[in-house]
Amino acid sequence: MAFTDASLTALRVFREVAGRGTLTAAATALGYTQSAVSRQIAALERAAGAELLERRHDGVRLTPAGRIVLRHAAVVVDQVDAGARELAGLPDEPSTVRLGFFASAGAVLVPRALAALRAGHPAITVHTREGSTPSLVRALRAGAIDLALLGSAPPFRPPDAESPALEVSVLYERSLRVAVPAAHPLARGDYIDVADLHGQRWIAGPGSAAAGGAGDSTGMGAWPGLDERPEIVHSARDWLAKLSLVAAGAGLTTVPAMLAEAVPDGVRVLPVRGGPQEQRRCLLARLPGPLPEPAAHLAGALRDAAPTP
Structure with a gap:
């Protein structure tokens, strides 16, 4: 089988897998079963005569051949979609x-x-x-x-x-800050000394290193660099959930400085003094x-x- 025999469906599926990072996420986005996605990827790999994805425990990664196929798949899919809109008498989507x-x-x-x-x-x-x-x-x-x-x-x-x-x-580029309940003793000043963060209870995202995750930037929680294992009492992915827990007095959490404009009532967002500057x-x-x-x-x-x- 030659690569020119690759189906448009297989190219769409491959593009979605590459963009989502896992077969499961691509299947959900496309409304397919995971086995259907796997079959399309297998068919595309047969047509290409090469392995296109490296299967890993945390998802998939493109091989060198996969990066080549992705570059061309994106062009083909976009051109076919543009042609379909033109045939249907629909306007293009330049805006x-x-x-x-x-x-x-x-x-x-x-x-x-x-x-x-x-x-x-x-x-x-x-x-x-x-x-x-x-x-x-x-x-x-x-x-x-x-x-x-x-x-x-x-x-x-x-x-x-x-x-x-x-x-x-x-x-x-802004400094990382800490959100504290308005009634918390640390909320009385205009900043928090890093030494006063020891022994605090923290609310962290599931992706944060402190919560046992991979340390992704969306999963912040405990102040970085504390010379102790932080006590994570709540894990929440959603920012509103984390800040609402802070407002309820359930713990502290780290926040980007810009988020200070969107915190709910009952929360103070304060800079931290002492120790290395935590910039984001x-x-x-x-x-x-x-x-x-x-x-x-x-x-x-x-x-x-x-x-x-």
Whole structure:
């Protein structure tokens, strides 16, 4: 079987798997069973004459052959979809932009930028999806999104080691802070001394290293670098759930400085003094190459909405 015999369905499935990172997530997004997704991938690998995915315990990773197939699959699928719209007499979608963002960026930065974009360019439609930084990088590589807001922590390495390198710019860099109940003794001052964080009870995201996860930027919780094993009393993925638990006096949690604008009543967000500075960056990333005008307008709105130093 030659690669030219690959079906359009198989290419769509492969693109979704590459963007989602797991067969299960791709099956859910497509409305397929996992076995159906596996069959499509197997058929595509037979047509390509090479293994396209490396199966790992935490999902899949593209092989060198898989990266080549993905690059061409994205072009083929987009061109076929454009042809189908034209045949159906539907307008093209030049004013649609797909944006991915990490959770805390969706609380303040994204709504602010979208409001400004609607005011200045009402014809542009933006579709968004929330995800972890690794999943958003995969979605960019797969052509499933056009722009991505990524979280980055020291030592601020590139988002991935794939080639070509993503085009990345820093929208802002701010210090990490701690959210405390308004009635907590630590809430009485204008800052918290790092020594006073010892022995505290923490609310962490399931992806945080302190909660036994992989340490993803969306799973923050305990203050980094404490010379003790933090006591995690609650684990929650959703920012509103974590901050509501803080408001209820259930514990403390770390938050990006920008999220201070969106905390519920009963919560104070304070800087931490002493110890190394814990900085976090918000990055705007995209694939290299010319940026279509609608995506450029959205990128400009995101830069304008970012906080100044």
